[in-house]
Each structure stands twice: as structure tokens, then as C-alpha cells.
Amino acid sequence: MGEMTPRKRALLCVTGNKRKADRISCLDTLTTCTVDQMNAVKAPFPEANRDPELAFRLAAAAWEVVGLEGFKMPFDLCVEAEALGCKINWGRIDRHPSVETHVFNDLKDLKIPEDIMDRGRFPLKHDVELRLMKEYGDYLPVVNQVTGPFTIAGHVFGIERFCIWTKKRPLEEVKEALMTISEMNIADCKKALKSGSEIVCIADPSATSDILSPVFFRDVMVPVYRNMATKIGAPIVLHICGNTTAYLPYLPDTGVDAFSVDAQVDIGFAKAVVGNKIAIVGGVPTITALLFGTPQKVREAAIDAIKKGVDVLMPSCGIPPRAPLENFKALVEVARCMVYQ
Amino acid sequence: MATKEEIVNGFIKAIVDGDEAASVMWAKQGIDAKVDAYELVTKHGGDAMSIVNSKYEKKEFFVPEVLCSANALNAAVDVLAPYMKADKASEPATVILGVVEGDIHDIGKNLVKIMLSAAGFRVVDLGKDVPLMQFVDKTKELKADVVGMSALMSTTMPSMKKVIQLLQEAGIRDKVKVIVGGGPVTKEWALSIGADDRPHDASSAVGATKELVAKLKAERGAW
Numbered sequence: 001m002g003e004m005t006p007r008k009r010a011l012l013c014v015t016g017n018k019r020k021a022d023r024i025s026c027l028d029t030l031t032t033c034t035v036d037q038m039n040a041v042k043a044p045f046p047e048a049n050r051d052p053e054l055a056f057r058l059a060a061a062a063w064e065v066v067g068l069e070g071f072k073m074p075f076d077l078c079v080e081a082e083a084l085g086c087k088i089n090w091g092r093i094d095r096h097p098s099v100e101t102h103v104f105n106d107l108k109d110l111k112i113p114e115d116i117m118d119r120g121r122f123p124l125k126h127d128v129e130l131r132l133m134k135e136y137g138d139y140l141p142v143v144n145q146v147t148g149p150f151t152i153a154g155h156v157f158g159i160e161r162f163c164i165w166t167k168k169r170p171l172e173e174v175k176e177a178l179m180t181i182s183e184m185n186i187a188d189c190k191k192a193l194k195s196g197s198e199i200v201c202i203a204d205p206s207a208t209s210d211i212l213s214p215v216f217f218r219d220v221m222v223p224v225y226r227n228m229a230t231k232i233g234a235p236i237v238l239h240i241c242g243n244t245t246a247y248l249p250y251l252p253d254t255g256v257d258a259f260s261v262d263a264q265v266d267i268g269f270a271k272a273v274v275g276n277k278i279a280i281v282g283g284v285p286t287i288t289a290l291l292f293g294t295p296q297k298v299r300e301a302a303i304d305a306i307k308k309g310v311d312v313l314m315p316s317c318g319i320p321p322r323a324p325l326e327n328f329k330a331l332v333e334v335a336r337c338m339v340y341q
Numbered sequence: 342m343a344t345k346e347e348i349v350n351g352f353i354k355a356i357v358d359g360d361e362a363a364s365v366m367w368a369k370q371g372i373d374a375k376v377d378a379y380e381l382v383t384k385h386g387g388d389a390m391s392i393v394n395s396k397y398e399k400k401e402f403f404v405p406e407v408l409c410s411a412n413a414l415n416a417a418v419d420v421l422a423p424y425m426k427a428d429k430a431s432e433p434a435t436v437i438l439g440v441v442e443g444d445i446h447d448i449g450k451n452l453v454k455i456m457l458s459a460a461g462f463r464v465v466d467l468g469k470d471v472p473l474m475q476f477v478d479k480t481k482e483l484k485a486d487v488v489g490m491s492a493l494m495s496t497t498m499p500s501m502k503k504v505i506q507l508l509q510e511a512g513i514r515d516k517v518k519v520i521v522g523g524g525p526v527t528k529e530w531a532l533s534i535g536a537d538d539r540p541h542d543a544s545s546a547v548g549a550t551k552e553l554v555a556k557l558k559a560e561r562g563a564w
Contacts, residue, residue, distance in 0.1 A: 031496075089470065095443040096496060098470070160448055163405040164412065167359065210524050211448070213403040242524055246400075263525075287498060287525060317525075320496045 006069035007141045007198075013312045014199060014235045014258045016279040024306060024313050026335035027070035028062065029143045029201035029237045029260065029281075031318030035094050036325035037061040045321070046090035049076055049097055050121065055128045063140055066325065067332040070199070071132045072143040074125045077203060080147050080184065081155035083120030084112070094321040102158040107169065107177050110156070112184045117191055126191055133196030141199050144192035148204020148238075149181040149224050150212075159206060166216060178224045189232045201237045202228065202256070208242035218250045229255030237281060241317055245269065252277035263287070263316040268308035279311035284331050286315050290323045295330035302334035313338075343370050349385050352417070356389035357396075359409025361416045368417040378424035386414050386459045387547070394544030404448060407543075411455045418459070434486040434554040437479050439467030440523075441500035446493030449522055452543035453489060460547045462487075476504045477511050484564035485517055486554050489546070492523040501526075502534040509535075516561060518553035520546065 004022045012018060013025035038044040041061045043054035058075065062068040076097045082088050085103040104110050113119065117126075125144075132142045147155075153162045157177075166174050189200050207221055229236055239260035240247070251259050251274055258279035261270055263286065270280045283305025284290060289298045302313055313335045319328065343351070348371050355363035371381050393410045396402035402410075438454055440447045447469040458464045465483060467475060480488055488508070492498045501521050508514040518537045531539035537553055540546040 091443065098443070159446070160408055160451070163448070164408050167405045167409050208524070209403075211404040213400075213405075216403070216405075287530070291499065318494075318496060320499065322499060 005139050007137075007139055010070050010141045010312070011198065011235060014237055014279055014281065016257065016311060018279075018311050023338050024310070024335050025069055026067075026313045026332050027141065027143070027199075028068045028314040028319075029070075029072055029145065029199065029312075030203065030239055030315060031075060031096070032062040032066070032068060032072060033058055033075050033321060034319055034323050034325065034328060035321050036328075037065045038093060038321075040065045040325075044093045045075075045095070046092055046097065049074070049090065050124070052124050052127055055124060056131050059128055059132060060136070063136065066328050067336075069332075069335075070141040070143055071129075071136070072145055072201065073129050073132070074121065074145060077147045077151060077205070078155070079121050079125060080152045080181075080188075083116055083122055084152075084156055086155055096318075096321070099155040102156055102161075104156050107157070107165065107173050110177050110180055112180060116184055117187060122188065126195060129192055129197050130195040137196055142197040143199045143201050143237075144189055144197040145201040145203055146185040146188050148202045148207060148240075149178040149185065150207040150221065151204050152181050152184075153178060154206045163211065166212075166220075171220065175220045175223065178220065179227060182224050182228050186228055186231045189228075189234065193232070193234050197234075199235050199237065200232055201239060201260075203239045205239070205241040207240050209240075209244050209246050210242040214246040214250070217247050218253075222250050222253050225254035225256060237312075239317075248273045258311060260314070261316065266308075267305050267310050271309040275309060281310060281312035281314055282316045283308075283310040283313055284315050286317045286319055286323070290315055290327050290331070291320045293327060295326050298327045298330035299334050302331050306334070306338055342374055345374060345376050348374055348376055349381070352381060353385055353389040353392070356386065356410050356413045356417070357392050359406060359413050361409075361413045364413040364417040365420055368420040372421070372424055378421040382414075382418055382421055382425060383459055383461050386417065387456075390414060390456055390459060391544050394542055397542065407452060408448070411452055414459060415455060433461055433463045434550075435463045435465065435483055436487040436489055436550060437465050437467060437476065437483065437485045438489040438491075439471035439476060440469040440491045440493075441497055441504065442470055442472055443500065444470065444492045444494050444497040444523075446523070447491070449493065449524075449543065450489075450491040453491070453522065453546045456543045456547050457550060460551070462550065473500055473504050473507060477507045477513070480508065480513060480517055481511070486557055487518045487520060487550055489520045489522070489550075491521070492526065494525070498523070498525060498530075501536070505535045516564060518550075518557050520549060520553065522546070 010027040043058040048054040243264035352367040540549040
């Protein structure tokens with residue numbers, strides 16, 4: 001039997017079929033960019049977020065430099081907000097772009113332009129994905145990341161205001177706005193899947209249970225994610241930051257394939273609660289292990305996560321840009337030597 | 342006319358419920374009934390936010406509820422401010438607050454600001470995405486007693502360590518106390534970077550800040 005391609009392996013692992021793979025995948029569906037990689041391929045932030053050639057090189061560095069088993073575009077969470085008209089702070093080499101100003105003053109102002117996929121950096125993102133697909137697609141998977149609807153709502157309305165509306169406005173109106181935003185995500189994914197991306201990552205950091213109640217998550221966010229899962233039609237990883245333990249019971253209802261948990265969530269607990277219904281991915285803490293730790297500390301965290309049953313071994317959140325390359329590589333090394341047979 | 346007790350209870354309930362219209366209404370009644378405005382804000386407003394925070398701790402309340410309560414308190418403070426006679430006996434301690442460079446998540450910082458202001462601190466808010474050197478410059482300029490920093494992203498947390506180093510390099514680390522906060526920030530990590538405390542939420546920030554200021558005054562004396 002020939003060696004399984006990382007592409008096949010990743011597709012099995014994100015859909016909860018890691019036992020059918022030869023070993024655990026170390027695809028990273030979250031932010032993979034670090035300064036060490038930018039220097040290695042001469043594609044630094046902030047330029048690499050806007051220049052297609054640099055973006056391609058930096059995206060490819062995930063495999064070429066670190067050895068992660070797949071690619072992800074884009075690097076930041078501002079593509080949607082930018083295309084909708086928000087002002088962006090482009091950051092610098094060790095700082096991701098961030099949204100500076102909201103654009104809508106009321107729920108009823110929300111309008112997604114028909115040609116949204118031609119605006120801002122949507123074309124750049126899809127072009128880079130297509131190029132990655134052409135050059136690596138038979139061997140490695142391409143992940144199309146979308147910023148989750150709640151996070152986008154925070155960007156375009158202002159997060160504090162949107163939070164207050166979740167209490168002061170009719171819940172149906174709030175849900176309607178999130179549904180409208182999710183349709184933009186769906187259009188984005190359809191376009192990406194058509195040009196060869198195979199996995200979708202919904203990164204919705206603001207929907208954290210540090211902010212929202214499990215009841216709001218169940219009643220509003222679950223139907224919104226379910227709408228996406230039903231229409232997108234590809235393996236989906238959902239990432240939410242913070243301690244999402246209280247959300248776990250509701251996650252299978254979203255219909256996504258995998259849930260990416262932050263460092264505050266115990267992998268063993270998550271697997272025990274919903275592990276038979278949804279894949280649990282993550283496992284290596286970004287701060288204590290990858291940023292401030294040592295390769296040995298990363299290895300210990302990775303082995304611990306694998307023992308607890310994690311389905312894809314990856315950082316627990318977006319990797320901090322200053323995390324040393326040797327630490328990131330240690331994660332990949334562990335995945336590579338965990339052979340099931 | 343409502344009794345003082347009714348006004349205080351109504352005021353507290355309005356804030357806990359996050360009902361802006363009611364908190365403003367009770368604040369106005371308080372003014373009419375000559376209830377001490379300073380006491381209404383710092384004591385009873387503080388009590389109300391303590392209730393809010395204990396509900397937050399028990400997971401009865403989440404950030405949206407806390408924001409509604411903070412708004413209700415803020416609206417009342419706007420009404421009461423002209424009637425507030427500040428506590429002349431002691432000069433209030435100065436607290437500088439800001440979200441570090443690269444980070445724009447300021448909900449937590451804003452809550453801390455409201456709580457500390459309600460508790461009588463002089464709070465100077467540097468806003469979000471604050472250049473690191475600005476924390477140092479403002480500390481010197483305002484002869485601040487406490488520097489509070491927040492970061493909500495694991496990618497920006499390291500900046501807090503950098504600010505503490507900058508305070509050291511400027512030779513003023515022992516002039517101020519440093520508190521840090523934000524979702525991913527653990528107490529263990531906070532102490533390891535040389536911060537003095539990491540209050541676990543906005544209401545415990547008040548007690549922690551009071552303690553640190555008392556300690557500071559004993560150690561340092563005036564600036």
C-alpha cells in the first residue's frame with residue numbers, strides 16, 4: 001500500500017474518520033503565519049495580505065517551511081468587513097490587520113452588495129487558492145476560511161452595540177442579520193469550492209462563550225451555522241475562541257464536521273461529551289506552548305492531545321506571529337510519528 | 342415622593358436589569374429627593390454592578406447583560422454628574438487604562454473603566470490599539486498610580502510584557518502598580534511577566550485596584 005497523501009489524510013481526519021487514516025493529520029485551518037515564515041519566503045506582513053504573489057508564497061510556507069499538511073487562505077479575519085466598507089488597520093510584520101471602523105448604524109442598514117465577491121480582497125483570496133490548488137492540489141488540501149457571521153456583525157455594527165442588540169432587539173431581527181451575513185459566507189465558499197478548495201473553516205472568534213450565553217448560542221448561532229453547513233456542502237471546521245465547553249452539547253446540531261477548541265477546553269472532556277458526533281481538533285496551546293514554550297513543551301502538549309483523542313493536531317487558536325519556527329515544527333514532528341497501524 | 346429607600350432600591354434594580362430609562366428616572370427622583378448624588382453613584386451604583394458581576398460569575402449573566410447594565414449606570418451618571426461633589430478628603434488615585442497595540446477588543450476594558458470610575462478612581466482611558474510607549478509616557482505625565490492593560494487576543498498578549506519592560510527601562514516601574522486582563526490572560530502568566538495582579542473580572546478589579554493603591558502609597562509615598 002502506497003503512502004496516504006496528506007490531502008486524503010486531512011479529509012478523513014476533519015470528518016471524524018481518523019481511524020481510516022494512516023496517522024493523525026497536522027493540517028492547520030487557523031492562522032498559520034509567523035514572522036519566521038515571512039522571513040524564510042520573503043513575504044512579510046502587512047504587504048503579504050494584499051499582494052497576490054507574496055500571499056501565495058506565505059500561504060505555501062505553511063507546507064514548505066513548517067510542514068503543515070494543507071493551506072489556508074486568507075491570513076486575517078478582515079476580508080469580509082473590508083469588502084463591506086470597514087476601514088482596515090493593516091498592522092505590521094508581527095501584527096494582523098484589524099477592523100478600525102464599523103459601517104452600519106442599525107440592523108436594517110445591513111446590505112450585502114450583489115457583486116460582493118468582486119470587492120476588496122475576495123478576488124485575491126480566490127486567486128491564491130486556485131494557484132495553490134494547481135500547484136499542490138493533488139497532494140495537499142486547500143482550506144477556504146470565512147470569518148464567522150457573529151464576528152463580521154461585530155465588525156460592521158460595532159461589537160458592543162451588537163451585543164446590546166442581542167438583548168434589546170427582537171431576537172428574530174438579530175438572527176435575520178446573522179443569516180444575511182451567513183449567505184455571503186456561503187457564496188464565498190461556493191466560489192472557493194468550485195476552484196478547488198476542499199475544506200471550509202468558519203472562524204468565529206467573537207462568538208466565544210466568554211461573551212455569549214449558551215442559550216443564545218443554541219437559539220441563534222446554531223441555526224446560523226446549520227444554514228451554512230447545509231448549503232456549503234464540504235467538510236467544515238468551526239473555530240470559536242475561549243472556553244466553549246458550555247457550547248459542546250449543541251455543536252452536533254450545527255451540522256459542521258469538526259469543532260476547533262481553544263486552549264481553555266479540555267480535549268478529553270470535549271471528546272467524551274460529543275466526540276462520537278463531531279471531530280474535535282486543536283490541542284496545542286498557542287501561548288504557553290507555541291509562543292513561550294520550547295519544542296519539548298510543544299511535543300508534550302501534542303502527545304497529550306493525541307492521547308485524549310484529538311482528531312486533527314493543530315494549534316488551539318491562531319498562532320502568534322512571534323512564535324518560534326522550531327516550536328511550530330515540533331507539532332508537525334509529533335503528528336508525523338504517530339502511526340496508527 | 343418616593344422615599345430614599347425606594348429610590349436606592351429602584352436605582353439598583355434598574356441597573357441590574359439593564360434598564361436605561363428606569364435608571365435615569367430613579368436618578369432624577371434622587372436629585373428631587375436630595376439623595377446624595379455621589380453616594381448614589383459610587384455606593385449604590387457600585388452595589389448594583391457587584392450584583393451584576395456575581396450574576397456574571399454564576400453564568401446567569403453574559404457580556405450583553407453586563408453591557409446593558411453598564412449603559413444604564415452610565416446614563417444615570419450623566420444625569421447625576423452635575424450634582425456630584427467629589428470626595429475632597431482624599432485625592433483620588435489615577436488609573437491609566439488601555440488595550441494594547443494591535444488589539445481592538447475593548448469590551449472588558451470599558452467595563453473596568455465604568456467600575457473604577459463608579460468607585461471614585463480618576464480613570465484615564467487611552468482607548469484601544471494603544472502604542473506601547475504611550476502607556477509609559479502617560480504614566481509619567483499624569484503621575485499615575487495604576488496602569489491597567491488589556492489584550493483579548495493571544496497574538497497581542499506579549500505586548501503587555503513589553504510595556505512592563507518599558508516601564509522598567511524608564512525607571513518608573515516601582516512608581517506604579519500594573520494590572521492586566523483579557524480573555525486569554527491567566528493569573529499565572531500575568532505574574533510571570535511582572536504584573537502585580539490579574540483581577541478575574543471587572544468588579545474584582547475595583548477591590549484589587551484599591552488594595553494595590555494602598556500598598557503603593559505605603560511603599561512609594563507620593564510621586
